[in-house]
Amino acid sequence: MTDTKLALVGNLQKTLDAEKTAVAKGIRGGMEALTDLGKRRLRQQVTRAGLGERLSKTWRGKVYPGAKVETFEPAGPIWSKAPHIVRAFSEGRxxxxxxxxxxxxxxxxxxxxxxxxxxxxxxxxxxxxxxxxxxxxxxxxxxxxxxxxxxxxxxxxxxxxxxxxxxxxxxxxxxxxxxxxxxxLRRVLNVDTVERGLVRLAPEYITKRIIGGLSDGQ
Known part of the structure; x- marks a missing residue:
């Protein structure tokens, strides 16, 4: 019976570890999708305002830490390489x-x-x-x-x-x-609107990918 108990505990641990990894990947996948969506919306906002492709492409996004690091709290900062210009058109300075x-x-x-x-x-x-x-x-x-x-x-x-x-x-x-x-300058950019939209979508994006990851592991 002792060997059987050890086997059961070992299999349970493997299952828990697999589910933990699936959850972490789901959270990261949701964050990556949200980061890409935010960057795309901000770039579209710039081009629709008539400020050109060059300024739109200054928007960057990246998820931290790297994909090889398992974490339940990934970060997806989005930033512009021309922050002063973006701020001027966002605030009407x-x-x-x-x-x-x-x-x-x-x-x-x-x-x-x-x-x-x-x-x-x-x-x-x-x-x-x-x-x-x-x-x-x-x-x-x-x-x-x-x-x-x-x-x-x-x-x-x-x-x-x-x-x-x-x-x-x-x-x-x-x-x-x-x-x-x-x-x-006319206020033609609204970064806050994009940010609020991403916050609203975050639970849906992350939950969907967690459930998909757990389903694939069954």
């Missing part, structure tokens, strides 16, 4: 110039395209414009009725509309830049 003059120069569609490599479809900054065409190439003034809240930077001569380069015949004054003290 104002952006102010760090320059000594304290003005943000916003290029208009009439400003020349940038000459910098890898910056397609972007307009030349006002600093680059002045470096290339000279300090006297722009006339800066406050438009009537706007006080000193807004300034215009106009190229009075030497530029053709839509060309972004000098042309003497039939040249006309062109508004190249609008200068403002600050701009407030």
């Amino acid at each position: 104002p952006i102010r110039s760090k320059a000594s003059g304290g003005w943000l120069a916003i290029p208009t569609d009439l400003a020349p395209p940038t000459r910098k490599r890898g910056a397609r479809r972007k307009r030349m900054s006002m600093d680059d414009f002045l470096d290339e065409f000279g300090m006297d190439s722009l006339r800066v003034f406050a438009p009537p009725g706007r006080g000193r809240r807004v300034l215009y930077a106009v190229a009075d001569k030497g530029f053709a509309r839509g060309r972004g380069k000098r042309r003497k015949p039939k040249a006309e004054p062109l508004l190249m830049y609008v200068l403002v003290k600050q701009v407030r």
Whole structure:
């Protein structure tokens, strides 16, 4: 009888160990699925807001510890490699110039395209414009009725509309830049909504995978 009891205890321990492993794998599987879902939703939120694929791909997610470590408490952090940009569009923060003059120069569609490599479809900054065409190439003034809240930077001569380069015949004054003290970004991202959705789904995702793991082991 002693050998029989030992065998029964041994088999029971194996069963318990197998179930323990199945539960741990189920919890990890649920966390991995939730992490992937959260990353996917956050990336979709960025692209739908019109902020581009590049910013959307800054979202990362990973489950800790590694798959070889058995645990009942895995963590699935999701983070962005551009946290300052994401936070600005999540909170609608104002952006102010760090320059000594304290003005943000916003290029208009009439400003020349940038000459910098890898910056397609972007307009030349006002600093680059002045470096290339000279300090006297722009006339800066406050438009009537706007006080000193807004300034215009106009190229009075030497530029053709839509060309972004000098042309003497039939040249006309062109508004190249609008200068403002600050701009407030629209709040187009909502990370909290995604987080609350994942919290609601967590019990379902994890329970489903635990039950599936235990069923496979029977």
